[in-house]
Each structure stands twice: as C-alpha cells, then as structure tokens.
Amino acid sequence: MNQARRPLIAGNWKMNHGAASGVQLASDVARTTAAFGSVDVVVAPPFSALWKVADALQGSRVELSAQNMHPKASGAFTGEVAPGMLLEIGCKWVILGHSERRAMFGESDAVVAEKVKAAMDAGIRPIVCVGETLDERERGDTLNVVKRQLNAFLSIIADKPGFAAIAYEPVWAIGTGKVATTAEAQEVHAMIRASLAAIGPAMAEKTRILYGGSLSPKNADGLLREPDIDGGLIGGASLKAEDFSKVAETAQKIAGQRLVSRPLVSS
Ligand code: PEP
Numbered sequence: 001m002n003q004a005r006r007p008l009i010a011g012n013w014k015m016n017h018g019a020a021s022g023v024q025l026a027s028d029v030a031r032t033t034a035a036f037g038s039v040d041v042v043v044a045p046p047f048s049a050l051w052k053v054a055d056a057l058q059g060s061r062v063e064l065s066a067q068n069m070h071p072k073a074s075g076a077f078t079g080e081v082a083p084g085m086l087l088e089i090g091c092k093w094v095i096l097g098h099s100e101r102r103a104m105f106g107e108s109d110a111v112v113a114e115k116v117k118a119a120m121d122a123g124i125r126p127i128v129c130v131g132e133t134l135d136e137r138e139r140g141d142t143l144n145v146v147k148r149q150l151n152a153f154l155s156i157i158a159d160k161p162g163f164a165a166i167a168y169e170p171v172w173a174i175g176t177g178k179v180a181t182t183a184e185a186q187e188v189h190a191m192i193r194a195s196l197a198a199i200g201p202a203m204a205e206k207t208r209i210l211y212g213g214s215l216s217p218k219n220a221d222g223l224l225r226e227p228d229i230d231g232g233l234i235g236g237a238s239l240k241a242e243d244f245s246k247v248a249e250t251a252q253k254i255a256g257q258r259l260v261s262r263p264l265v266s267s
Contacts, residue, residue, distance in 0.1 A: 001224055001231070001258060007251035008165055008208045008231035009033075010042040010127060011238025012067060012095055022049035023056040028241030030060035036245075036252035037061070040231075042093050042127075043238070047081055054090035065093035065127065068101060071111075071118035083122035094119050095233070097129045097149070099171045109152035116153040120160065127165045127210065127233060128153055130192075134172035142170075143191050150195055158199045162206025166192055167233040173213025175235055182222045185211050189228035217246035224254050 001007055017025055022045045033041045044065035045053045054064050070080035086094060096119065097112035112128065119126040130149040132142045146168065157164035168188050170180050189209050197204035211223050212233035223229055231251060237243040 001227075001229060001251070001254050004205050005162075005208050005230045006038065006040050007224070007255055008040045008042065008210060009244070009248045009251055010044065010065060010093070010095075010165075010167075010210065010231070010233050011244050012044045012098070012212075012233055012235050013046065013238060014067070014100070014235060015046055016239055017045055017049055019049045019052040022046075022053050025239070025241060026053045026056045026062065029244060030057055030062045032241050032245035033062065033248045034060065036248045038255040039248050039251045041248055044093070044095055050086075050091065051089050057090075063092045064090050065095060066091045066124075067095050067098070069094050069096075069115060069119065069124075071114045083118050083124055086124060087122060091124060093125045093127060095129065095167075096126045097153075099129060099131055099169060099174060103171070109149055112149075113152040113156060116164070117156045120156060120164065125163055125165070126157070127167050128157070129167045129169050129212070129233070131169040131171050131174075131213070137170065137172065142188060146188055146191065147195065150192060154195060154199060157207070158203055161200070161202040162208075165208040165210055165231075167210040167212045168192060169212035169233060175214070177214050179214040179216075179219050179223075180211070182226055185223055186226040186228060189226065193228045215247060217243055217250070220247045220250040221254070224251055 041062045042065045044067050066086045096115045101107045116126050130146050132145040136145045192209050196207050208230035210231045210233045211229045215232040215234050216237040
C-alpha cells in the first residue's frame with residue numbers, strides 16, 4: 001500500500017444473506033470497523049438486501065455497493081437493475097466484470113466496458129474486476145489477458161482519476177483457498193499501475209488496485225504491504241464480520257506504519 005491512496009476493503013457477499021441476516025452482518029461490520037478511520041470500507045450485498053442494508057448503514061462509515069447492474073437507464077430488461085435504481089437506494093459503488101459474471105453469464109470485455117461507462121456516467125463508482133484463469137496462467141498468458149481486459153475500459157475510467165477502482169482477482173484463487181503469492185500479485189498490480197501511468201500520473205497515483213482471491217486475516221498482512229496493492233475485494237471472508245474487520249484492521253495498521261515511516265514533509 002502507498003500512503004497517497006486510502007486503503008479500500010470491499011466485501012462481495014455474492015448470493016449470500018437476505019435482508020434480515022444481511023442487516024445483522026452489515027451492522028456488525030459497521031461496529032467492528034468503526035475505529036479504522038484510515039480505511040474505506042464497502043459491502044456488496046445481493047440486490048434484495050440493498051434497501052434494508054442501506055438503512056442499517058446510515059450514520060456509519062461503511063459504504064454500499066451492488067454486485068452488478070444493467071447499463072441501460074430503463075426498459076424491457078426483465079430481471080435487471082438500472083444504475084439510477086442503485087443510486088436511489090444509496091449505492092455508491094458497483095462491482096463490474098467479476099469473473100463469475102464473465103464465466104457464467106457470458107459478460108465479454110465489451111459488455112463490461114459498456115457497464116463501466118454507464119456507472120461512470122451515472123456517478124456510481126465501479127470496482128472493475130480483471131484476472132486470468134489457471135489455464136491462462138499456466139500458459140504464461142497472465143499479463144496479456146489482464147492487459148486485454150484492462151484495455152477495454154481504461155480510457156473510460158480516465159475521465160475521473162481515482163473514481164473507479166480495479167480489482168485483480170486471479171480466477172484460480174477465488175473461493176479456492178489458493179491465494180496468489182505476494183510476488184505473483186504484485187507483478188500483475190505493477191503492470192496495472194504502469195498501464196494507468198501510461199494514461200497520466202493522476203491515474204496511476206489515485207486509482208486503487210485491490211487484490212481479490214482467498215484474501216483472509218491469515219494472508220492479508222503480506223499482500224497489503226506490497227507497494228501496488230491498495231486493498232482487497234473479499235468474498236468468503238466477508239461473510240463473517242470478525243474476519244472481514246480483521247482484514248480492515250490490518251490495512252489500518254499498515255497505513256499507520258507507512259505514515260510514520262514516511263512522514264508528510266512540512267515546508
Ligand atoms: C470474490 O469473489 O471476489 C472473491 C475474491 O472471493 P474469495 O475471497 O472467496 O476468494
């Protein structure tokens with residue numbers, strides 16, 4: 001992590017927790033992360049729980065995210081939810097291009113880009129996911145695949161440096177307990193940072209790049225100390241407030257140590 005960017009810890013609940021248990025979990029997250037003022041904390045419940053969870057988070061520092069959205073503003077799209085509908089219930093963020101949506105729901109790079117544009121236009125902050133499959137990694141294609149995914153949307157998020165976040169999530173690490181090594185993750189994060197720098201210094205300095213894939217209290221310290229890892233997108237470990245808040249606590253601790261080791265220069 002780098003002190004120029006506030007750490008961001010986001011929980012992707014996937015298809016877990018309805019409104020009743022979601023309100024409980026969100027309230028526990030708000031309480032257990034309240035003291036971590038250097039860290040931005042986000043939770044992404046399923047659509048059906050968003051309204052009640054938004055209420056439960058009122059007055060807390062925890063921000064609300066959706067897990068997906070349709071790019072159009074309204075119309076005949078049965079089963080879909082529009083950007084304006086998410087804004088209306090208090091979503092500040094939306095996760096886009098998650099590998100489960102790419103693999104199971106056929107979302108191409110072009111579809112992800114269309115959604116990213118719709119989110120940016122609506123004023124919802126996208127967390128855009130990229131990452132290679134095990135096959136692609138074993139073929140030595142990791143950097144090419146992630147570059148291709150990035151290139152589909154980088155120019156779209158360049159309009160507002162720092163507004164969007166990018167999550168590097170190696171598909172083989174999601175929900176498997178097989179976490180990327182710090183070196184494997186940092187290599188890809190550094191490539192993403194260099195791609196952002198090619199657009200301009202503000203993009204590189206302000207855009208948070210999260211790691212996702214079996215991130216937990218056990219491995220967070222090593223990963224979050226890498227210079228280009230600015231936080232985490234967490235699935236399994238976000239379903240227990242205690243585990244999730246321990247990762248946020250780790251981010252808070254590292255952010256504090258960075259400030260002490262590199263104090264701000266006063267003139
Ligand atoms: C995710 O689905 O975004 C994710 C990172 O899941 P997990 O933490 O369970 O690997």
